[in-house]
Each structure stands twice: as C-alpha cells, then as structure tokens.
Amino acid sequence: MEASTTIKKMISGNKIYVPSYQRAYSWEIETETNKTNKQINQFYSDLEDYVTSNAKTPYYFGHFLFEEKGNNRYGVIDGQQRLTTIVIFLSALFKQLEAIRNLTESEVETFEDIIKRNSTYRFSTVDYDNQLFIDYVINQLKKDKNGIETESAQRIVKAFDFFNKKLSKKEECFLKRILDSVQDASCTTHPVKDEAEAIQMFIFQNSRGKTPSHLELIKADFMFNVHLYGGDEKDDLIAEIKTRFEKIYKSISSIDYRIDEDQVLLYTLRVYFNSLWESDPLDRISKLLSGKDSISFIKSFTHQLAVSFEYLTLFFGKDERQYFEIHSIVNLGGIGIALPFIIKAYKFGLPMTDICRLCKSLESLVLRHRLIGTRADMTGRINDLYEKFTDKNSGIDDIVGRIEWIKTISSDSRWWAHWNNSALGNSIQGKLSPATAKFLLWKYENHLESQGKVGYNPTRFDKIISPELEHIAPQTENPASGYGRYDDDFRQQYLDCLGNYLLVSKSHNCSIGNKPFKEKLASYNSLFQQREIQEFVSESKNWIKKSIDKRQAKITDFITTEF
Numbered sequence: 001m002e003a004s005t006t007i008k009k010m011i012s013g014n015k016i017y018v019p020s021y022q023r024a025y026s027w028e029i030e031t032e033t034n035k036t037n038k039q040i041n042q043f044y045s046d047l048e049d050y051v052t053s054n055a056k057t058p059y060y061f062g063h064f065l066f067e068e069k070g071n072n073r074y075g076v077i078d079g080q081q082r083l084t085t086i087v088i089f090l091s092a093l094f095k096q097l098e099a100i101r102n103l104t105e106s107e108v109e110t111f112e113d114i115i116k117r118n119s120t121y122r123f124s125t126v127d128y129d130n131q132l133f134i135d136y137v138i139n140q141l142k143k144d145k146n147g148i149e150t151e152s153a154q155r156i157v158k159a160f161d162f163f164n165k166k167l168s169k170k171e172e173c174f175l176k177r178i179l180d181s182v183q184d185a186s187c188t189t190h191p192v193k194d195e196a197e198a199i200q201m202f203i204f205q206n207s208r209g210k211t212p213s214h215l216e217l218i219k220a221d222f223m224f225n226v227h228l229y230g231g232d233e234k235d236d237l238i239a240e241i242k243t244r245f246e247k248i249y250k251s252i253s254s255i256d257y258r259i260d261e262d263q264v265l266l267y268t269l270r271v272y273f274n275s276l277w278e279s280d281p282l283d284r285i286s287k288l289l290s291g292k293d294s295i296s297f298i299k300s301f302t303h304q305l306a307v308s309f310e311y312l313t314l315f316f317g318k319d320e321r322q323y324f325e326i327h328s329i330v331n332l333g334g335i336g337i338a339l340p341f342i343i344k345a346y347k348f349g350l351p352m353t354d355i356c357r358l359c360k361s362l363e364s365l366v367l368r369h370r371l372i373g374t375r376a377d378m379t380g381r382i383n384d385l386y387e388k389f390t391d392k393n394s395g396i397d398d399i400v401g402r403i404e405w406i407k408t409i410s411s412d413s414r415w416w417a418h419w420n421n422s423a424l425g426n427s428i429q430g431k432l433s434p435a436t437a438k439f440l441l442w443k444y445e446n447h448l449e450s451q452g453k454v455g456y457n458p459t460r461f462d463k464i465i466s467p468e469l470e471h472i473a474p475q476t477e478n479p480a481s482g483y484g485r486y487d488d489d490f491r492q493q494y495l496d497c498l499g500n501y502l503l504v505s506k507s508h509n510c511s512i513g514n515k516p517f518k519e520k521l522a523s524y525n526s527l528f529q530q531r532e533i534q535e536f537v538s539e540s541k542n543w544i545k546k547s548i549d550k551r552q553a554k555i556t557d558f559i560t561t562e563f
Contacts, residue, residue: 024152466506482517498551
C-alpha cells in the first residue's frame, strides 16, 4: 500500500478484513429516539455537499492503519467504521446505477476493484456478521430482515437501506459524480506486520480521539498479553477469546439499550472478586495482567464475562417477558446495585421463584434509595451480605431479611434508618421525576385492578400505550374551571405530587389538555385509577386541595406497604 493514495487504489487487488480484536460495526442513522448518533447521516450529507459544491480538490477520507498479513491481506486497525461505510455506500450506489442502465466498462472495473470480483470479496467485516454483509449488502440476496442476530448486523442493514433510499431520488449525473468523488477520494495509510504490534496500535489509536469502550480495550489487552506470554497455548487461547467475545457481542445485541456493556464489565468484576466495592475495571485488570498468573486470569475472567452476558441476556430477554417481578425491576431502571446479586443468583442456579423473590426485595431497596436521596452509603450496608452469597445453599433469606429489617427499623437507629418506612413516606410527598412517578402509578394501577380478584395476572407496563403523566389540576391556572385557587401553597405542595398525577395514554393526555375539570372527569374511564378519581372529588364537584390530600394519602399508604 502507498502511504498517500486513493480509496480505489487502497482497496484494489487487496482483501481487507476486520480483525478479531476489533468491535463490529457501530455507526448509526438518526432516528426519532436517537438524535445524537447520526454518523451515517453525516457521512452522506458531507459527500452530497462536496459533490454539489463542485470542489476542485479531492475529497479526503482520512488516515487508515492496517495489519499486514501477506498475500495482499490486511486487517484494518483504525478506520474500520469509515471503510465499512464506504463499501456499504458504494454497494447501494452501484445498485441504483444498475437500476437505471448497465454499468460502463470503467464502472465495472471500479466495482471489481472495490467491492467484488467473481467470488473474491474485497472487504469483510467481523466473522459473525460477514455472511449477512455479503448477502444483504454485496450480493443483495437477502430481502427480509428476520433472524439478524447482532446489533451491528442491524446497523449494517439500516445503513444500506438508508443509502438506497437517499440515492433512489438522485439522477444519473449525480450518481456518476458521487461515484467518482468516492473512488478518487484521497487517504493515507500505514501498515504494520506483527499482530501484537497491531493490537498495540489499536489501543494507542483509540486512546486518542473517540475512546472505545472499556470492554473493547480489555479485549485488546487480553489478546496482546496472550501474544506475548501465551507460549504453546497461544493459538488455542486466542481462538478461545475470539469465540467468547463473539458470544458476548451477540449478547450485547440482545440487551443493547437496556444496559451498557461497560456496566456489565463492572458487575462481572464485582462477581469475580466477590465485592461490591470494585469500581475501576481498567485499573484492576491492568494490574493483574502485569502479574505472573495473567494467562490464568485471562482464561477465567473471559469465561465469567461471557457467562455474565449470557445470564443478563436471559434476565432482560426471555425471563423479563415471563416473570412479572423481573419485568417490574427492569422497568424501574437504575438497578446497578442489584445486578451483581442477580448475576450470582443465575450463576448459582437458583430456582426462578427465588430469583423473583430476590428481584422484588432488591426493587424495594433500589426505589427507596432513589426516592429518599440520602447521601448515606448503601454499599457498606449490604456488601457483607453480597460476600456471603457464595452458592445456592447460602440462599437469599439473609438478603431479603436484611432489606426488610432496613425498611422497618426505628428512626432512632441513625446509621441504618435512612431508608425506613418513615423516610419513604416523607420522600414521596413532593415532586418526583416523571419516570419514577409513572412507575409508581403503574404499580398502583395493578394494586387497584387486583382488588377482590383471585389468581390475578398483573398488567405489564408495556400494555399501557405511550403512558404519560397527566396533571389533574393543570400546570396552567384555570380557577374558573373547577380547580380552585393556585396560591403559593398549592403550587409548592399540591401541583406536582402523586395525588395530582394520573397515568394516561399520550393521545388521552393530548386530548384533555387544560380543559375544565368536569370534562376531564368524564374522560377518566380507561384505567382503574382514572375511574377512582370520582371518589376524591369534593362536594362542590371540584378538584381542590382536599381531593388531592385524600388521594395522596391512599397512594402513600399503598407505596409504603408495597415497597
């Protein structure tokens, strides 16, 4: 490879692949729920701006770092996301050109140099995504999107579809100009020959600019350490690490957006060293890799890491769908202090009845800690229980018992009483975060719905369509419409409290807005808590402080009893 070259020359005649120590494709398109990660949109808009500006200098795609493997094979160390996107974009571009007319001789040459010649593919992504990449992007054989195993494969599909949609609206002259711009775009390259050096370069390159995840860096550190000290086991250990991380990345696809991969790494560290005090995976693991037992540690920790991801895939996936207690704690969110306990419960093979019981108890602790907002340290109060939880025979009775004791202990016990029932009751009298308020009202709805029923199946949170918080007495004062006078006391103590919050669907919330209370009340006929509002209405048929006090007291009693 030439140090200064073009995209076409860099790829032509070579086979470029993504090495095993690299993470798979991570670039995303902009969506309604994800406005920040829009690398694909930016890639396209930059190219379009360049073409329409009639710039005279070549487009620049930056620097690429490669691991040279011989026989014209190169592993991309730095620039993987850009190069993958270039190949996806050009595949979509050639598809649109062929839909208009046959490719010219020059275009066929470019296609064969950059994309595919006969059965030789110029670029391949990570092993577990590559067949999808070939079928969907290069050969365009796969039309359906079922059975896509990883989040990275889904991103590949979305990028290809995005470019197809954008380019389908363009005329032939634009397509030709943008093809020339990409294949003639300038870039610089630097190859290294040794794999250990390549891994070092990967770590170095990613310690500058955009930092990769801790999980990616630790994987690269493991591979580098095995290359140096693996001895006769090196090849087998590298194969084992590759296999385990392939499984990990597939697990990440299943739990993506539920929990961050670096959080799983941290929880695994806490399980591995049996301590909730573990807080810095990079520092802890770096010190262990400098010791004489580094290879043994890599083998055992990589196994525990894969197992943790496997358990959390079950927890956030099949089990969350099947068991209400798990569904509930997952919807509470912010459950980092609970997950090391849960990973252990799966690891020790506890029956699901015990795991559900543990989740219900931990949910109460997490919720109290969040609502009460004390600066008191929770870890110090439960770490001894965590350390003693060492096998299935140690059980969970001590954990559940300690949490119940914390809830009911007298306020005179200052070190322990931060999260007791009295503190919980006081914590829910004021304004709550919308997410927490919606969670509590969902649980209250299930409580009302279950009254007098035997064998009641609770309503899942996702059964409520687009749940939102409705202010019964609206935020904007409308005293002539059945809400009373908005004095300072009302604004500070009543307007934003659970007694004045109601769980409604988004469409319902939009329809009632700031209407008079009489009209709102007539629309409250969907959920049990909506129909219950009639019980708290004043004698004057208005929604006033007395009404809110009565409802607040009932909800408070439910929360302190339930949690």
